[in-house]
Amino acid sequence: MQQDKQPAYRPVVFRDRSAGYAFLTRSTAGSEQTIEWDDGETYPVVDVEISSESHPFYTGKARTLDSEGRIDRFERRYGGQRPDASA
Template sequence: MQQDKHPDYHPVVFRDRAAGYAFLTRSTATSDQRIEWDDGQTYPVVDVEISSESHPFYTGKARTVDTEGRIARFERRYGGPGQEPEGGGAA
């Protein structure tokens, strides 16, 4: 591997402000802020708005989209199989 071609890959703490959750992982992200972790060492900390702890998809609070209602409205408006569209057909 060539030297000085790759970014510095080091331990970083990512902190989810919305959920109050932080996790230690390895990344190329940098930060001027530092935090003392459970192991007694200090690591750079990167604040994020959304992580798997607060994202609706992972927490199970995702909205379900009413696709059946959309399809029925489309068929009423433009005519489904074997139907005439609203407002009559040809003039």
Template sequence: MQQDKQPGYGPVVFRDRSAGYAFLTRSTASSEETIEWDDGETYPVVDVEISSESHPFYTGKARVVDAEGQVAKFEKRYGEQGKG
């Protein structure tokens, strides 16, 4: 295998800002931003939008979808011609 074509693999902190949760793992992901971890070492940090701490499937908290607002938007855009 050619060593110069493989991505770097090392410790990275993934941080879910919405849940205030972070975890240390190994990954090929990298970042210029760093964070000091609990062990006193500094690691690259990658911000993620959702993790197991904030995902509705894992937390059991479903998000409310504004279905009524979608219907109103449809009726405003298409009026009577949109009804079959």
């Protein structure tokens, strides 16, 4: 491998703001923001929208994106009209 062409692989903190969860791992991702970790060191921090603490697959909780059902939304959009079967 050519060392000057590879991105830096270093410790980085990934933070899920919706769940209030953060974890330290190694990554090539970088950030201008930093955070002081439990060990007293300062690491770059990358904010993510979803992690294992907030993902429905891992938490077992389904997230409802809309309260309207699909049929209600379809009927509202198309006026509840059904296509003519004789055509």
